[in-house]
Amino acid sequence: MPRFLKEFFNRNGTGMGLAILGLVIFWTIGLIILPQLSMLDFSFRPNLPPPEIGGPKDVYTLENYKYLIYGPEGGSQDYNAVDLRVFFRTLVAAVCVTIFNLILCYPIAYYLGQSKGSHIRIFAIMLIIPYWINEILRAFALRIIFGETGVLNTLFVGLGVFDTPFDFIRNDIALYAGLGYAYILLMIFPMYNVIESLDGNQIEAARDLGAPWWRIHWRVVIPYAKPGISSGCTMVFMLSAGALAAPQILGGPSSLWFTQLIYQQFNDNNDWPQGAAYAIVLLVTCILFVLAVMRLFKVNMGDIGK
Amino acid sequence: MSAGVGVDLENLWIRFGDFVAVRDANVNINGGDFFSFLGPSGCGKTTILRAVSGFLDPSEGKVLIGGNDMRGIGPNKRPTALIFQNLALFPLMKVWENITFSMEIKGASAKERRKRADELLDMIALPGQGDKLPSELSGGQRQRVAIARALCAEPDVLLLDEPLSALDLKLRQHMRTELREIQQRVGITFIYITHDQGEALTMSDNIAVMRAGVIDQIADGKTIYNDPNTAFAASFVGENNVFRGKIKQVMGNEAMIATNRSGDLVARISTANQGKLKEGDDAMMFIRPEAFAIAPDGATGDHFVTARVNHEEFEGNVFNIFTEGEGGKEIKVSIPNHGQSFQDHTGQNITLEYEAQNAVLVPAGELAAE
């Protein structure tokens, strides 16, 4: 038995230890790994009516993946332009949301991490409390703010900034704001955690040696905060690319998010294998993209855990 | 000494809310001097240094560097470089990048920086260590890198905040000599902060003794040791024995003090208090352990003290005799070891003798905590 297991059992007693271990194994294998594996399995099978499942037609195939690229067989176009466009647009938009979030959250995290005093706790609570409200409710609240007769339009038209209400929803501004706001905490807290542990004397030392504020950030704070930055960015990117509620509620009529396509396959078309294939493509692409970016910025996998 | 850039504090007050951290400090530091602020923990030393480097604005008064008022000039624009109490090296930069950070800011090329780093690494006796990370160096080596990083900025004034406090005794003593040598070589003004009187005495041209935000005395080490202004300075710098009493009679530069337990004793009035200390004033007389000698039994007079010996100690170069003193505090006497046979006095009464010259009178005041 490895030492950490022995210690674990000594600490918790054999009965309790076995129970905890069993639950953890059940949770990871039963609730995470097996369902994902069955999705993977689904994605390589044709969509068959229940009687034919397990029958001669139920063979492994790449049809579902081909569909994303080439569209329906005998279709009018060479490529599945609609779905591919949605796919890439989703990725690009998720990258934009992540960058936007980073720019917005870095100063907040820096401020929270480096200033002292009790007002910091109040600030943190003010950031956290809105997240007690359910995600869907928050999205609808943003709709009220950005809607045609919403708070912003009433304000701007009233002030004479616009003549006619501006359609924030059709222009996807509401969507980006919603996505950005949805994951702000996941960006702020990993960065805050790291920046808080940065010795303030280092910032003062850099200043004392003549560095202007931006160079202090560039050379001292950001390199130090890199694990937190990459952890935050990874989470925000993954979650934005996989978001469903915000695009559903805040997206304009013309702009689909790739998750909405997946949802349609599962729900409206009742084509689970097709939906699973789309979901797998999204997942794998996101992981590869994150790994590539980490490589580019020389971030270790271990840093993400910080 | 080369004419470096001096630093002056004029009526400097620093308050944090109602708390006064520095009270009306007036200090003139000559260019090229090694100047120390010496005082116990919490007396405001770091606060003064932060005011000089520009991280703190004075509540009142001025900081002048090279005669120029520094008001409104930020730390990145002052001709000072600060070495922090915890060094604050940049952990993710290599040693050579750390050292030349100030050149990087000015836009020097990597090649120039590398060259300068190598020169400085030679100077601090760490040749070829530029590519290490600070975490790969020992405490003393990191210390020297911090000095090199500060010197690389070519400051007119180097500010050092207890830079040796984290080192062990041996290394600390070695670094004292080294710091002093570096200062003499580069010839710039060093302002050094310490709560260690040995450090201040061995390195400094001049020392300011601080107590709870107030500067008690500014002088060279010898003067502070031999001729302290206040009871605090006398008791904080070096070991000292105190005798309390009232001034009975002033005789020119000397005075007779009626002590509580040793009768009337004579001593020199410290220079700053001559003409001020009057008959009837509460006063304190300080005698260093090494200023005593053992006198023949039965000798009496105004420069003899009798006391019972509690215990003795052999320290190699000196014998220490601890006798009963006032209020539970022992009197310490150090007799140099000349290889004479030494008799154990424990439990006996002995008579001690001193020269009035070597005993100093100051007005009664607060003593330094042990």
Ligand SMILES: Nc1ncnc2c1ncn2[C@@H]1O[C@H](COP(=O)(O)OP(=O)(O)OP(=O)(O)O)[C@@H](O)[C@H]1O
């Ligand atoms: N930012 C601050 N706010 C309030 N009080 C402060 C602040 N900085 C320092 N002080 C107080 O001012 C006094 C002097 O502090 P300072 O750091 O100058 O002491 P020091 O002499 O450097 O002590 P040490 O030898 O322990 O470093 C202390 O009583 C401290 O509590």
Ligand SMILES: [Mg+2]
């Ligand atoms: Mg200090």
